[in-house]
Amino acid sequence: xxxxxxxxxxxxxxxxxxxxxxxxxxxxxxxxxxxxxxxxxxxxxxxxxxxxxxxxxxxxxxxxxxxxxxxxxxxxxxxxxxxxxxxxxxxxxxxxxxxxxxxxxxxxxxxxxxxxxxxxxxxxxxxxxxxxxxxxxxxxxxxxxxxxxxxxxxxxxxxxxxxxxxxxxxxxxxxxxxxx
Amino acid sequence: xxxxxxxxxxxxxxxxxxxxxxxxxxxxxxxxxxxxxxxxxxxxxxxxxxxxxxxxxxxxxxxxxxxxxxxxxxxxxxxxxxxxxxxxxxxxxxxxxxxxxxxxxxxxxxxxxxxxxxxxxxxxxxxxxxxxxxxxxxxxxxxxxxxxxxxxxxxxxxxxxxxxxxxxxxxxxxxxxxxxxxxxxxxxxxxxxxxxxxxxxxxxxxxxxxxxxxxxxxxxxxxxxxxxxxxxxxxxxxxxxxxxxxxxxxxxxxxxxxxxxxxxxxxxxxxxxxxxxxxxxxxxxxxxxxxxxxxxxxxxxxxxxxxxxxxxxx
Numbered sequence: 001x002x003x004x005x006x007x008x009x010x011x012x013x014x015x016x017x018x019x020x021x022x023x024x025x026x027x028x029x030x031x032x033x034x035x036x037x038x039x040x041x042x043x044x045x046x047x048x049x050x051x052x053x054x055x056x057x058x059x060x061x062x063x064x065x066x067x068x069x070x071x072x073x074x075x076x077x078x079x080x081x082x083x084x085x086x087x088x089x090x091x092x093x094x095x096x097x098x099x100x101x102x103x104x105x106x107x108x109x110x111x112x113x114x115x116x117x118x119x120x121x122x123x124x125x126x127x128x129x130x131x132x133x134x135x136x137x138x139x140x141x142x143x144x145x146x147x148x149x150x151x152x153x154x155x156x157x158x159x160x161x162x163x164x165x166x167x168x169x170x171x172x173x174x175x176x177x178x179x180x
Numbered sequence: 181x182x183x184x185x186x187x188x189x190x191x192x193x194x195x196x197x198x199x200x201x202x203x204x205x206x207x208x209x210x211x212x213x214x215x216x217x218x219x220x221x222x223x224x225x226x227x228x229x230x231x232x233x234x235x236x237x238x239x240x241x242x243x244x245x246x247x248x249x250x251x252x253x254x255x256x257x258x259x260x261x262x263x264x265x266x267x268x269x270x271x272x273x274x275x276x277x278x279x280x281x282x283x284x285x286x287x288x289x290x291x292x293x294x295x296x297x298x299x300x301x302x303x304x305x306x307x308x309x310x311x312x313x314x315x316x317x318x319x320x321x322x323x324x325x326x327x328x329x330x331x332x333x334x335x336x337x338x339x340x341x342x343x344x345x346x347x348x349x350x351x352x353x354x355x356x357x358x359x360x361x362x363x364x365x366x367x368x369x370x371x372x373x374x375x376x377x378x379x380x381x382x383x384x385x386x387x388x389x390x391x392x393x394x395x396x397x398x399x400x401x402x403x404x405x406x407x408x409x410x411x412x413x414x415x416x417x418x419x420x421x422x423x424x425x426x427x428x429x430x431x432x433x434x435x436x437x438x439x440x441x442x443x444x445x446x447x448x449x450x451x452x453x454x455x456x457x458x459x460x461x462x463x464x465x466x467x468x469x470x471x472x473x474x475x476x477x478x479x480x481x482x483x484x485x486x487x488x489x490x491x492x493x494x
Binding site: 021023050052053054057059060061063067072073074075077078079081082083088089091092094096160161 | 211212213214215217218221222231233234235251252255289369407408436440441479481484
């Protein structure tokens with residue numbers, strides 16, 4: 001008699017599961033920064049990038065502390081923080097956006113999926129629209145996002161005598177995040 | 181035969197079922213919003229993270245004296261310090277530019293808190309060695325530390341040939357030691373101040389009228405003039421002075437160029453190591469007894485930062 005009610009419960013729960021969103025996150029994402037010129041090698045790496053994205057909506061967030069960018073040359077790192085990115089005033093860089101073709105990614109099947117990411121990069125306190133393509137790879141059910149894009153340093157209100165000379169006017173930002 | 185479930189008998193079940201059906205719609209309405217989550221996280225982090233103040237001074241020396249800054253871990257800093265002769269020696273000596281005293285030194289950062297260094301000065305043919313250890317680091321956030329504190333210990337060895345004396349001399353007589361506590365604070369981006377209580381110990385002094393231990397108070401500042409140029413200055417007030425010597429006072433500029441800091445200054449001290457300039461400054465600002473000088477520093481990365489060396493893997 002009471003058994004008759006069970007399918008109704010299952011139906012209700014199935015409806016809930018089908019709509020559930022999963023948030024993938026990492027706190028050890030990697031962002032590399034390269035503004036090398038023919039004269040000088042200017043490279044830094046940050047292995048403590050905080051990033052999250054939602055599988056259904058494609059909403060994605062990256063957050064990186066400027067001080068966590070490590071250079072080979074200590075003095076270069078000091079200049080990067082003090083003179084260019086002014087990290088004591090603006091400690092973080094953030095990207096907030098969406099993976100616009102997230103629907104094409106099958107999270108249950110391993111493989112490489114090309115993705116397009118669009119959003120706002122907040123760097124040095126200046127917000128600029130960024131649109132780039134990358135890949136979302138599913139490895140053993142876990143997503144890895146890899147992408148490269150360029151930013152014009154002057155677009156972000158970063159000034160200095162050496163930009164465009166010793167420092168490239170466009171910096172290359174490489175992202176590599178393995179999510180859980 | 182009653183096969184139909186009678187909801188009217190159990191109204192509770194009906195309510196539960198409706199709730200369950202509605203739940204997915206409710207959760208759709210409350211979609212995960214990462215942007216909002218990030219905002220909340222940023223607010224939380226502001227309270228929970230500690231931001232260590234960097235670049236209190238631009239390099240490891242103010243002019244002659246040690247600044248609170250350390251050479252980074254794994255970084256070798258080759259320093260060439262140069263003082264011309266005294267400006268008041270006039271046109272014949274081209275206002276001091278005909279003469280020079282020098283120190284060549286190497287500093288190395290063992291960790292971000294510990295720095296060691298060795299140097300050789302032409303003045304009195306002296307060797308010096310030091311270590312500098314950072315105990316407190318100025319910071320804001322979770323740990324709010326108002327100032328940075330370091331200790332510096334320097335040993336100086338004079339290698340001038342012994343003069344004939346009526347008493348036997350020992351090799352240890354050539355040595356003197358300097359102990360300093362450095363207290364520094366950065367007030368915003370533009371101004372930093374440092375205090376350095378100092379004790380200089382001579383293993384031997386000429387007569388009993390001289391003291392072996394001499395106390396002094398060092399002060400130094402940095403004022404930012406532009407992103408690349410800073411005005412610096414230092415003054416050592418001596419509580420006890422060796423007769424014939426004066427207090428050391430210097431003023432100059434730190435000029436940053438890409439990978440290094442170039443210092444240009446005027447100072448009344450001839451010697452460049454701690455013992456020499458703190459207790460044996462022979463010039464006087466009052467009558468133009470000052471030297472024009474510069475420090476050149478070139479840094480070499482000996483041990484790469486772990487994060488960077490691991491990076492080569494992908």
